[in-house]
Amino acid sequence: MARVKMQDIRRQELIDATVQTLYKKGFAELTVNEISKEAGISGGNIHYYFGGKDELLEATMRSFLTTLREVCVARLANATSARERLDAVVLSNFDAAFFKPQTVAAWTQFWAQAPYSVTLHRLQKINSARVHSNILQAFRQIVPAGQAHDATNMVKIVMDGIWLRCAQEPNFMDAAQAGALAIKGVDAAIKLYSKE
Amino acid sequence: MARVKMQDIRRQELIDATVQTLYKKGFAELTVNEISKEAGISGGNIHYYFGGKDELLEATMRSFLTTLREVCVARLANATSARERLDAVVLSNFDAAFFKPQTVAAWTQFWAQAPYSVTLHRLQKINSARVHSNILQAFRQIVPAGQAHDATNMVKIVMDGIWLRCAQEPNFMDAAQAGALAIKGVDAAIKLYSKE
Amino acid sequence: MARVKMQDIRRQELIDATVQTLYKKGFAELTVNEISKEAGISGGNIHYYFGGKDELLEATMRSFLTTLREVCVARLANATSARERLDAVVLSNFDAAFFKPQTVAAWTQFWAQAPYSVTLHRLQKINSARVHSNILQAFRQIVPAGQAHDATNMVKIVMDGIWLRCAQEPNFMDAAQAGALAIKGVDAAIKLYSKE
Amino acid sequence: MARVKMQDIRRQELIDATVQTLYKKGFAELTVNEISKEAGISGGNIHYYFGGKDELLEATMRSFLTTLREVCVARLANATSARERLDAVVLSNFDAAFFKPQTVAAWTQFWAQAPYSVTLHRLQKINSARVHSNILQAFRQIVPAGQAHDATNMVKIVMDGIWLRCAQEPNFMDAAQAGALAIKGVDAAIKLYSKE
DNA sequence: TATGAATGAGGATTCATTCAT
DNA sequence: AATGAATGAATCCTCATTCAT
Numbered sequence: 158m159a160r161v162k163m164q165d166i167r168r169q170e171l172i173d174a175t176v177q178t179l180y181k182k183g184f185a186e187l188t189v190n191e192i193s194k195e196a197g198i199s200g201g202n203i204h205y206y207f208g209g210k211d212e213l214l215e216a217t218m219r220s221f222l223t224t225l226r227e228v229c230v231a232r233l234a235n236a237t238s239a240r241e242r243l244d245a246v247v248l249s250n251f252d253a254a255f256f257k258p259q260t261v262a263a264w265t266q267f268w269a270q271a272p273y274s275v276t277l278h279r280l281q282k283i284n285s286a287r288v289h290s291n292i293l294q295a296f297r298q299i300v301p302a303g304q305a306h307d308a309t310n311m312v313k314i315v316m317d318g319i320w321l322r323c324a325q326e327p328n329f330m331d332a333a334q335a336g337a338l339a340i341k342g343v344d345a346a347i348k349l350y351s352k353e
Numbered sequence: 354m355a356r357v358k359m360q361d362i363r364r365q366e367l368i369d370a371t372v373q374t375l376y377k378k379g380f381a382e383l384t385v386n387e388i389s390k391e392a393g394i395s396g397g398n399i400h401y402y403f404g405g406k407d408e409l410l411e412a413t414m415r416s417f418l419t420t421l422r423e424v425c426v427a428r429l430a431n432a433t434s435a436r437e438r439l440d441a442v443v444l445s446n447f448d449a450a451f452f453k454p455q456t457v458a459a460w461t462q463f464w465a466q467a468p469y470s471v472t473l474h475r476l477q478k479i480n481s482a483r484v485h486s487n488i489l490q491a492f493r494q495i496v497p498a499g500q501a502h503d504a505t506n507m508v509k510i511v512m513d514g515i516w517l518r519c520a521q522e523p524n525f526m527d528a529a530q531a532g533a534l535a536i537k538g539v540d541a542a543i544k545l546y547s548k549e
Numbered sequence: 550m551a552r553v554k555m556q557d558i559r560r561q562e563l564i565d566a567t568v569q570t571l572y573k574k575g576f577a578e579l580t581v582n583e584i585s586k587e588a589g590i591s592g593g594n595i596h597y598y599f600g601g602k603d604e605l606l607e608a609t610m611r612s613f614l615t616t617l618r619e620v621c622v623a624r625l626a627n628a629t630s631a632r633e634r635l636d637a638v639v640l641s642n643f644d645a646a647f648f649k650p651q652t653v654a655a656w657t658q659f660w661a662q663a664p665y666s667v668t669l670h671r672l673q674k675i676n677s678a679r680v681h682s683n684i685l686q687a688f689r690q691i692v693p694a695g696q697a698h699d700a701t702n703m704v705k706i707v708m709d710g711i712w713l714r715c716a717q718e719p720n721f722m723d724a725a726q727a728g729a730l731a732i733k734g735v736d737a738a739i740k741l742y743s744k745e
Numbered sequence: 746m747a748r749v750k751m752q753d754i755r756r757q758e759l760i761d762a763t764v765q766t767l768y769k770k771g772f773a774e775l776t777v778n779e780i781s782k783e784a785g786i787s788g789g790n791i792h793y794y795f796g797g798k799d800e801l802l803e804a805t806m807r808s809f810l811t812t813l814r815e816v817c818v819a820r821l822a823n824a825t826s827a828r829e830r831l832d833a834v835v836l837s838n839f840d841a842a843f844f845k846p847q848t849v850a851a852w853t854q855f856w857a858q859a860p861y862s863v864t865l866h867r868l869q870k871i872n873s874a875r876v877h878s879n880i881l882q883a884f885r886q887i888v889p890a891g892q893a894h895d896a897t898n899m900v901k902i903v904m905d906g907i908w909l910r911c912a913q914e915p916n917f918m919d920a921a922q923a924g925a926l927a928i929k930g931v932d933a934a935i936k937l938y939s940k941e
Numbered sequence: 942t943a944t945g946a947a948t949g950a951g952g953a954t955t956c957a958t959t960c961a962t
Numbered sequence: 963a964a965t966g967a968a969t970g971a972a973t974c975c976t977c978a979t980t981c982a983t
């Protein structure tokens with residue numbers, strides 16, 4: 158049992174180190190040695206714990222998705238109306254537990270890389286579909302049926318735009334401000350797509 | 354005269370090949386050999402014409418900026434009202450001459466890489482500042498003074514979001530649809546920020 | 550303990566291989582692959598152990614200086630008169646432990662390269678200054694004060710000349726003969742500069 | 746006839762540019778492009794005029810030998826005694842027409858490279874033999890027969906040593922001082938080897 | 942578990958050389 | 963006579979991966 162724990166601790170340390178290194182170096186200059194150094198362990202260990210660099214990256218992105226899902230589930234539990242559910246989904250993307258400079262940078266790097274990596278692309282599609290479905294479900298109770306899809310797209314686009322902007326200008330806004338701006342986007346989408 | 358032309362022709366061919374290769378391989382797997390092969394010339398030529406890979410990438414991003422600026426200037430020439438100028442600036446980012454799958458992909462790769470490259474970062478900031486200034490100027494005549502800045506940010510975020518989404522899902526929409534959606538974003542921003 | 554040793558063993562092997570390759574190929578055709586092959590290891594190892602070709606060359610020249618200094622210190626320990634100290638310094642340059650065909654060739658290549666390499670130039674100056682100081686100190690007790698400097702220069706010139714000649718004609722003389730000739734040079738310098 | 750002249754002018758310009766570039770960059774970083782730029786002509790021309798880099802280097806060293814031989818012949822013409830002939834030969838190596846910083850540097854680079862180049866080695870041996878023979882001939886009339894050879898070697902070693910030293914410390918001495926020091930070496934050799 | 946020595950394929954870059962103009 | 967475009971082999975270096983300890 159203790160052994161399994163050790164595995165998990167090391168794996169988490171390496172994932173954290175990957176995020177930190179992505180933040181500092183970017184995808185194109187991400188090396189296993191750099192990650193290992195950041196984690197304070199030896200280079201060969203990545204292969205011991207993950208099998209290879211690709212698997213570590215996959216695990217890192219997967220850990221993002223897990224965090225995001227957990228935050229989202231927690232927020233949805235407290236939502237009672239469609240609008241509250243909508244805001245919960247949107248705000249979970251800008252939750253302080255998730256929306257940190259390192260995460261924003263790493264996540265953006267994964268986005269850019271995803272079209273060229275089967276694994277990352279698959280994970281990204283899974284996440285996108287889940288978010289899409291959550292938002293769409295809420296919008297169906299808020300805007301006319303024929304508009305829900307467009308409203309969803311608009312909100313997702315605003316969310317993506319905020320992430321991208323924050324990746325480029327790390328001091329542009331903090332998690333709270335980003336969340337507020339995203340909600341502004343929701344407001345805008347509702348206004349735009351409320352009329353039949 | 355023919356001599357000067359040759360240089361320019363080859364340079365343009367290499368820039369085109371870089372865009373195409375970025376589209377096909379992504380930034381992390383972009384190699385001079387791949388680019389050379391795409392351009393149908395020998396590997397050493399990149400250094401002959403550009404001095405190195407970094408300079409080629411810089412020239413490629415610069416060519417994007419040039420195209421965008423030219424399209425924008427042309428569209429602005431026909432705009433007579435503030436709203437027309439606003440739409441002109443926004444739509445130039447989705448002009449068919451600029452908003453092609455290859456350009457979208459390459460541009461997005463540059464975005465992700467920019468925070469880790471002094472040159473790309475500088476070019477990106479120059480472009481961002483120019484677009485920002487153009488949009489802000491128009492908004493000052495459309496929304497209350499205190500709101501122009503926020504409205505500008507919202508429009509830029511929608512524009513970025515559309516680009517990002519199209520990079521991830523190449524078949525999501527074409528240039529015309531993307532432009533229309535961006536204008537929807539402008540409409541939304543105006544609605545949101547019109548009241549004092 | 551074994552770990553530290555391994556590093557040092559490999560580093561020494563690579564330095565030896567560098568000397569041997571310099572001897573066989575000369576500075577202009579000295580490649581990391583050739584050195585690696587000579588050392589019987591893979592090419593990437595040079596960068597693993599030294600960081601790069603330049604650092605390996607620096608370490609190689611540094612190892613020459615260390616050997617020379619050690620030989621010189623050992624010989625000086627047995628010298629009781631000024632003349633004995635003078636001969637000790639001069640002969641250490643032609644000690645069998647140091648004056649081998651490979652060393653002569655490599656050392657000469659470094660000499661030629663030194664003016665164009667900041668590091669090599671610095672090391673060469675350090676060594677030259679040390680030898681100069683040692684010889685000068687001895688000469689001050691042998692020839693009139695005003696002549697010690699010139700006598701030192703003459704001896705150094707003879708020493709350099711012997712090295713150069715032996716580099717060009719490897720079979721010209723062995724270490725013992727070279728040392729004897731250098732001592733002839735000392736005799737000559739004393740004769741030349743003994744009179745006020 | 747005019748055409749032949751042009752050829753010779755360009756060839757001489759390229760040889761001069763080679764010496765200058767050797768002086769500035771050293772053998773290991775000597776490139777045809779650098780030489781061409783120094784000569785103010787296009788890169789491909791070296792092959793037009795010399796066939797290749799190696800042939801240009803050979804021609805450059807050959808031009809040194811020619812200059813040296815001409816200076817030596819001129820000085821020998823005025824020598825009437827054995828000692829005067831001896832000094833003439835020695836001093837021609839330090840003639841202001843020959844002993845310039847550029848020449849010293851380039852010549853030294855050739856020396857270091859010679860053991861690894863068939864052509865340079867051959868030229869170097871030819872020159873060395875000629876100088877040796879000239880000096881030996883003179884010494885035969887100055888020192889006892891059995892000593893002439895050793896005296897010659899000593900003088901050559903001093904000459905080489907001066908060249909080497911001046912290559913390493915360009916400001917060490919000028920041509921006149923170098924010549925005077927070489928004559929000191931001749932004096933020393935005569936003193937050393939005069940007694941049977 | 943963990944280390945770090947060792948590998949070797951792959952990358953950017955340099956450069957002598959060729960050749961059409 | 964001269965240019966400079968174009969080539970491709972060779973070089974240094976990087977880095978994921980393997981593996982003995």
